[in-house]
Amino acid sequence: MLVRLKVFRFDPEKDGDPYYQDYEVQAEPTDRLLDCLNRIRWEQDPTLAFRMSCGHGVCGSDGMRINGVCGLACQKLVESFGLEVRVEPLPVFPVIKDLVVDLEPFFQRYHSIKPYLIALSSPPGHERRQSPEDIRPLEDAIRCILCACCTSSCPVSQDPQTADYVGPAALVRAFRYLFDSRDESTSERIAMLDRQDRVWGCRTLWKCTEVCPKEIPVTKLIGHIKRRIYETKRESNEGEIRHAPKDEAGNGSWGEDSEG
Amino acid sequence: MVLDHEILIVGAGLAGLRAAVEASETADVAVVSKVLPTRSHSGAAQGGITAALGNEEEDQWEWHFFDTVKGGDYLGDQDVIEIMVKDAPRAIYELEHMGVPFSRTRDGRIAQRNFGGHTKGYGREPVKRACYVADHTGRVVLDTLYDQAIGRHVRFYGECYVLSLVFDDGRCCGVVTYDLATGGLHFLRAKVVLLATGGCGKIYRTTSNGFSTTGEILNLTFKEGIPLQDMEFIQFHPTGLFPLGILVSEAARGEGGILRNDAGEPFMERYAPSIKDLAARDVVSRAILTEVRAGRGIGGKGYVHLDLTHLGERKITEKLWEITSFARIYLGLDAVSQPIPVAPTCHYLMGGIPTDGDGRVRADQTARTVPGLYAAGECACVSIHGANRLGCNSLLDLLVFGRRSGKAMKDEVAGVKTLLTGRDPTKPVRERLAALTDREGPEKAHAIRLEMQIVMTDYGSVFRTEGALRQGIDAILALKERFSRVMVTNRGTSFNYDLMETVELGHQLDLCEVILVSALNRRESRGAHFREDLPQRDDQNYLRHTLAFCATGGPRIAYKPVVLGRFQPAVRAY
Ligand SMILES: Cc1cc2nc3c(=O)[nH]c(=O)nc-3n(C[C@H](O)[C@H](O)[C@H](O)COP(=O)(O)OP(=O)(O)OC[C@H]3O[C@@H](n4cnc5c(N)ncnc54)[C@H](O)[C@@H]3O)c2cc1C
Ligand code: SF4
Ligand code: SF4
Ligand code: FES
Numbered sequence: 001m002l003v004r005l006k007v008f009r010f011d012p013e014k015d016g017d018p019y020y021q022d023y024e025v026q027a028e029p030t031d032r033l034l035d036c037l038n039r040i041r042w043e044q045d046p047t048l049a050f051r052m053s054c055g056h057g058v059c060g061s062d063g064m065r066i067n068g069v070c071g072l073a074c075q076k077l078v079e080s081f082g083l084e085v086r087v088e089p090l091p092v093f094p095v096i097k098d099l100v101v102d103l104e105p106f107f108q109r110y111h112s113i114k115p116y117l118i119a120l121s122s123p124p125g126h127e128r129r130q131s132p133e134d135i136r137p138l139e140d141a142i143r144c145i146l147c148a149c150c151t152s153s154c155p156v157s158q159d160p161q162t163a164d165y166v167g168p169a170a171l172v173r174a175f176r177y178l179f180d181s182r183d184e185s186t187s188e189r190i191a192m193l194d195r196q197d198r199v200w201g202c203r204t205l206w207k208c209t210e211v212c213p214k215e216i217p218v219t220k221l222i223g224h225i226k227r228r229i230y231e232t233k234r235e236s237n238e239g240e241i242r243h244a245p246k247d248e249a250g251n252g253s254w255g256e257d258s259e260g
Numbered sequence: 261m262v263l264d265h266e267i268l269i270v271g272a273g274l275a276g277l278r279a280a281v282e283a284s285e286t287a288d289v290a291v292v293s294k295v296l297p298t299r300s301h302s303g304a305a306q307g308g309i310t311a312a313l314g315n316e317e318e319d320q321w322e323w324h325f326f327d328t329v330k331g332g333d334y335l336g337d338q339d340v341i342e343i344m345v346k347d348a349p350r351a352i353y354e355l356e357h358m359g360v361p362f363s364r365t366r367d368g369r370i371a372q373r374n375f376g377g378h379t380k381g382y383g384r385e386p387v388k389r390a391c392y393v394a395d396h397t398g399r400v401v402l403d404t405l406y407d408q409a410i411g412r413h414v415r416f417y418g419e420c421y422v423l424s425l426v427f428d429d430g431r432c433c434g435v436v437t438y439d440l441a442t443g444g445l446h447f448l449r450a451k452v453v454l455l456a457t458g459g460c461g462k463i464y465r466t467t468s469n470g471f472s473t474t475g476e477i478l479n480l481t482f483k484e485g486i487p488l489q490d491m492e493f494i495q496f497h498p499t500g501l502f503p504l505g506i507l508v509s510e511a512a513r514g515e516g517g518i519l520r521n522d523a524g525e526p527f528m529e530r531y532a533p534s535i536k537d538l539a540a541r542d543v544v545s546r547a548i549l550t551e552v553r554a555g556r557g558i559g560g561k562g563y564v565h566l567d568l569t570h571l572g573e574r575k576i577t578e579k580l581w582e583i584t585s586f587a588r589i590y591l592g593l594d595a596v597s598q599p600i601p602v603a604p605t606c607h608y609l610m611g612g613i614p615t616d617g618d619g620r621v622r623a624d625q626t627a628r629t630v631p632g633l634y635a636a637g638e639c640a641c642v643s644i645h646g647a648n649r650l651g652c653n654s655l656l657d658l659l660v661f662g663r664r665s666g667k668a669m670k671d672e673v674a675g676v677k678t679l680l681t682g683r684d685p686t687k688p689v690r691e692r693l694a695a696l697t698d699r700e701g702p703e704k705a706h707a708i709r710l711e712m713q714i715v716m717t718d719y720g721s722v723f724r725t726e727g728a729l730r731q732g733i734d735a736i737l738a739l740k741e742r743f744s745r746v747m748v749t750n751r752g753t754s755f756n757y758d759l760m761e762t763v764e765l766g767h768q769l770d771l772c773e774v775i776l777v778s779a780l781n782r783r784e785s786r787g788a789h790f791r792e793d794l795p796q797r798d799d800q801n802y803l804r805h806t807l808a809f810c811a812t813g814g815p816r817i818a819y820k821p822v823v824l825g826r827f828q829p830a831v832r833a834y
Contacts, residue, residue, distance in 0.1 A: 013754060028589070042706035045306065046750040046758035051299075054470040055508045056586060058399060059299040075589055096441060116407040117359030126349075127356040129368030136360050142393065143581070146298055180361065213463045215585075247538050 003027045003036055003078055007048065008088040010095050011171055018095070020086075021045075028134065029079035033087070034062055037073060037099075050099035057213055060147035063090050064099050070149040070211045090152035106148050109166045113174040118185035134181040141176040143214040144169065150208035150218050156201050165201035168208040168218045174199075175221040178228065190229050199225050264288040264445045265415065266673045270422050270477065271456035273302035274398070275637025275658040275665075277405035279454055279619075280414045282666025287673050290415040292437055292448065294472060294760075297416050298381050298406055301458055301470045302658070305398025306509035306582060307375060308390035309355075309655040311348035313544045315369040316388040321345045323380055323391065324407040328653060329827045331377040331540045332610075332646020333787035334803065335490070338825030340617045340642045344653075344660045351659045352391050360404045363392055363579070373579075374514040375651040377540040377834070386538050390652040391647060395511050398655065417448070421760055423693075425453070425480055425633075432632035433679055436689045440760065443753030445686040445693075451676040453623075454497045454634040455481070455613060456662065461766050463775075464606035464721065465713040466505035468497055476767035478639060481613050482774065486621060487629060487807040487818070489641040490611035491771075492779035492789045495649055496722050500605025501586055502563040508583050508602055510651045513537045515579055519548065520599065521556040527564075532834035539834035542648045542706035542788045545604040545722050558601060565599035572596075604722055608649055610788065611778075612641035614807070619665025625807060632676075636665045643805060647787020648821075696762055701747040706761040707737050708746065709788045712765075712772060715739070720776050725793045726795040729780040736772045743769055778806045781817045799829050 003025055010018035025039045034052055041048045050059040055074050062073040065088040067081055095100035119128075151157050151167035171193075178189045193199045199222060208218040267283050269276045272293035283289045293300060312319040324345040329336055356370065363371040372388040380387035393400045409416075424436040426447065432451040460475025461467040482488050498519075499508040511526045512518070519537055521527045531547040532539035539547075548564050557563055568576060573596045575591065576584055584595040593600070599623060612635070614622040619634040644657050719732030743766060750758035784798035785791045804819040 011752065011754065013752060029687055040702075041757065046748075047752055049757065051295075051757035053299040053472050054301065054304050055293050056304075056504075057589070058304050058396070058582070059295075059301075059470065061295065061299045071812050077590070091269075100755050112412055112609075116404075116411050119357070119359075123353075123357040125353070127362070127370050130361075130364050131368045132364050132366065135361060139394070139578075142361055143396060145303070145399065146403075176361075177359075179358070182359070 001027060001029065001079070001083065004042070004084045006038060006086045007040075007097055007098070009048075011097055024105065027078045027162070029077065031078045032074050033066060033078070033081070033085065034073040035078040036078065037087070049097040056221070058145060060145035063147040063149045065090060065150065065152075072147060072149070073211045073215050090148055092152045092157050093148070096140045103148060106151060106167070106169070110146065110170045110173060113166065113170045113198070114189070115173045115177065117177060117180065117183055118188075119182055120184050128182050130181055137179050140216045141172050143216055144172050145214060147213060149211045149213060153207040153211045155205050155207060156203055158259055164197045164199060166198050166223065168202070171202070171222050171225060172216060172218055173197060175225055178225060190232055193225055194229050199229065262449055264449050264679075266451050267454070267456045267669050268292065268448055268450035268452070268554045269456060271300070271458060271637065271639075271657070272406070272416070272504050273300040273406060273456060274401060274635060274655060275460055275662040276454065276456035277409055278659050278662030279401070279456060279636060279666035279669070280409045281405060281412060282582070282663045283670045284412040284414050285670065287670045290417060290436065290448065290450070291409070292417045292420050292422060294419065294421045294440070296418040298402065300402065301423075302474055302487060303402045303506070304398040304468070304470060305655055306395045306507060307511040307514065308373060308392030308397050308652045309352060309388060309401075309659070310375065310378060310389045310652040311352045311391060311656065312345065312389060313349055313352065313370060313372060313391065315365055316372045317380070319387050319389055319729060321348070323382060323387065324348065324378070327427065328380050328383050328644065328650055329646070330383065330832055331650040331683055332644075332648055333797065333832055334799070334829040335643070335646030335786060335805070335822055337643050337823035338827065339823045340630070342645055342825065344644055344656060346752070348656055351656065351663070354689070355401060355659070358404050358408055359547050360401055361393060363394060368490055373511060376510050376513070376538045376544070377650040379535065382417070383534070386535050390511075390514065392511065394578070395509055395580050401655070421763075422477065422480075423763065424685065424689045425484060426483065430631060432630065436686050438760070440755055443756060445689055446578070447685050449679055451679070452632050452634060453674045454619065454636060454665055454669060455639055456635070456637045457639045458607040459638040460771055461606045461609070463712060463716050463772055465717040466500060466503070467606035468500055468505055468507035468781060469606065471702070474764040474768055475609075475771055476764050478612060480766035481621070482770070482808070482810050485810060487614060487624060487809050488611060488774055489614040489722045490643060490647075490778070490806050491609075491775045491808060492782050492806060493610035493647050493787060494602040494721070494775065495608035495610060495788050496543055496545045496605060497607035498541055498548055498604050499566055501590060502601040502603045502797065504590055505605035505719045506586050507605065507607070508566060508586070508588065508600060510541075512580060512583055513567060517566050518573050519544070520565045521551045521562070522558050523556065527551055527556070535834050537635060540648055540650065542790070543834055546790060548604060549722055552603075563601045563603040566602045567599045568595050569597055569599065599758040606721070608617065608654065609638055610641070610645045610647065610649055612639050615640045615642055617642065617661070617664065618668040619661055620668065625818060634665045634669060647789060668736055681697035693759065694747045697751050699747055701745040703742050703746040705746050705748070705758075705765050708743055709765050709768070711738055712736065716772055716775075718774075718789060722790065724779055724789070726780065726791070729776050732776045733773065733780065736769060736776065740769045740773070774808045777815045778808050778817065782806060797832075803829060
């Protein structure tokens with residue numbers, strides 16, 4: 001079948017403003033959008049720029065906005081979008097060229113939440129023990145491939161007023177270490193996350209969860225961090241709790257339980 | 261621009277990252293990668309990492325040793341295999357201490373699963389030896405090591421392609437990189453350089469390897485006069501998702517999945533009566549294609565079924581989430597209730613840049629090494645895997661020899677001072693690129709690449725014959741000739757993938773020739789190299805490693821002995 005792609009183009013070397021370019025490619029219904037983009041670049045227009053590496057949804061390279069929704073080009077089949085598709089770079093991040101965005105700010109925020117195990121006691125000569133029940137809560141979070149689709153889709157990250165928000169991807173990784181039974185820096189992590197530009201920046205809008213290509217219940221995990229902070233503070237009776245557990249609608253949800 | 265570091269590592273997969281973590285304890289380390297570091301192909305590894313921990317049942321490193329030697333059809337060097345299998349438990353515990361969230365047993369130890377060719381009692385029955393994180397082990401280990409490297413202030417140069425190795429008086433002293441974002445060329449100068457650039461699966465049409473797995477660094481060393489070892493040994497993994505070739509990990513069979521032909525028969529019982537579906541990969545791949553040739557593929561077509569339907573939903577979603585998501589996304593089928601169509605897919609390069617057990621690159625058949633140059637991971641040939649790699653032994657190889665290289669480099673740099681001065685090594689690279697962009701010509705890189713992939717698949721994959729290999733070599737030579745008239749139409753400086761893919765293609769074509777010529781000269785069948793015209797293993801003449809050297813008129817082939825030891829070559833049956 002013949003597929004029409006409307007592709008966002010911008011080359012800082014020669015374009016004052018971005019524009020959209022139309023392409024037509026022959027494709028099978030089971031071809032990936034990534035196959036279509038490759039066909040354009042290989043057969044029609046070698047100047048089109050987009051990232052890719054694994055081709056099957058495990059490396060996180062080809063996050064882009066597909067018909068307005070962030071996703072991986074290697075996971076979207078032609079049959080899922082029909083004869084016409086609009087392809088744009090991920091929002092939130094500055095465009096370098098065409099569909100390639102600058103992910104430096106994304107990785108900087110990711111690094112800011114200390115994404116590594118902090119264990120102060122010296123390890124035993126073998127593995128530390130951890131039960132399957134200890135591991136289970138982490139199972140969703142460790143599927144994250146750092147594709148940035150969630151952070152790009154988050155209305156809080158998109159809003160220039162709150163652009164310093166660390167974003168859902170970093171919080172997923174923060175969750176992974178906060179809830180790892182081997183980590184010994186829980187109180188530091190809680191103090192680090194208990195900020196308006198960290199976990200309390202999330203207004204439980206579910207956009208991240210809707211787009212995550214690895215089906216991670218992102219909002220729910222952020223909700224678990226919020227509850228953990230809330231409960232820790234309540235137990236220690238540490239004065240006033242700054243942030244009430246309210247979502248946008250003000251109905252007191254942590255985002256943990258419903259799927260939105 | 262010239263940038264200085266003590267240690268320069270090319271490649272941010274597990275081999276490069278493990279070396280970086282080790283070396284950065286005392287030295288200034290930089291890592292260069294042509295993709296953003298976390299996009300490296302190690303992240304695609306699914307099934308696990310082997311170590312005889314004995315957490316699930318009795319296991320011994322001696323059994324692991326034997327299985328690796330036999331799996332490689334006796335071509336692996338036993339001195340280095342012994343180093344690896346003995347070091348394996350430590351390597352796993354170390355990952356656990358760094359934070360890898362391994363799947364666990366009921367009593368809280370690292371869980372282990374079955375994998376092809378791993379047995380107890382020297383081949384008696386399958387053993388649970390592979391440590392895993394569900395079916396996305398590589399991804400999680402990659403993230404953990406990357407985070408460790410960041411914590412240790414390793415400097416990363418992402419989206420920078422290494423286009424040339426720089427030597428000063430025979431000593432490697434850095435690389436020239438092409439910065440994808442700006443098109444700028446830089447000289448990264450260092451006291452030692454480690455190559456950890458992975459395999460070259462993309463020269464075949466159907467492969468489990470990602471787009472960046474093109475192997476140009478192998479050809480850069482080859483062109484510098486360094487030999488390539490055992491390049492005829494290319495592994496085809498039996499279960500690529502048909503028709504895409506995306507990997508369905510052996511973990512699926514390790515957890516109990518069964519291969520069936522059109523009649524529903526579990527045919528591996530006929531080919532490997534003792535361990536059936538868990539036989540070594542070369543054996544299973546040939547079995548599948550033999551079924552297909554006999555008309556017993558599904559509906560007479562080129563694939564068979566991988567049946568997981570008896571495993572139950574819980575086990576499948578808990579342990580094989582990624583695999584089932586691939587089947588759902590790309591084929592629209594539910595692996596809990598429907599069998600998965602599979603066929604062999606190009607997966608792994610057993611050969612590569614010859615090294616010693618500390619990653620030092622070997623210059624020839626002797627013990628001589630190339631000063632300043634190291635290699636580790638899939639691009640290197642230590643040789644652990646011989647003629648066929650066992651599942652989950654690659655990640656172990658990356659971790660053990662990545663670390664050993666890191667250690668050797670940090671010890672070495674303390675005593676190295678001399679650095680190249682005077683000459684500008686970016687100049688010849690700039691001229692080579694200009695030759696590609698300034699040329700007007702009728703040929704397109706894409707068309708040549710497609711033909712190359714078809715040629716390699718038709719003439720140089722699971723089954724080989726002298727006639728087919730000769731035809732393949734002629735076809736590749738013709739493509740090389742066409743490549744000399746290729747034109748790069750994109751002349752921009754930012755994210756010019758057209759230019760980089762054309763550079764890669766030039767190297768790929770040279771590698772194809774090395775692979776086919778090495779295969780033509782090995783007049784026997786061993787492991788993944790199966791000659792239909794010479795189906796027997798010939799220890800008398802070919803219990804030797806192939807070394808291909810760059811020469812005018814095509815690769816020159818030489819041989820060097822295999823390091824034997826505890827296990828003498830015996831009949832290899834499963
Ligand atoms: C789908 C799949 C599943 C697998 N599963 C398993 C498993 O379960 N267990 C197991 O043991 N093995 C498995 N393997 C094999 C194993 O994953 C690979 O052999 C291994 O990851 C290779 O790692 P590496 O560090 O050598 O290189 P890679 O991870 O491939 O990394 C190569 C690096 O080199 C860089 N690079 C390459 N060329 C250049 C250049 N010219 N300039 C700059 N940088 C460059 C790349 O950017 C990248 O950072 C699997 C392989 C595949 C494909
Ligand atoms: S749930 Fe929170 S993080 Fe997710 S999109 Fe909404 S505000 Fe952003
Ligand atoms: S949480 Fe999901 S969407 Fe966000 S970076 Fe990770 S994989 Fe991508
Ligand atoms: S190319 Fe790797 S996630 Fe799409």
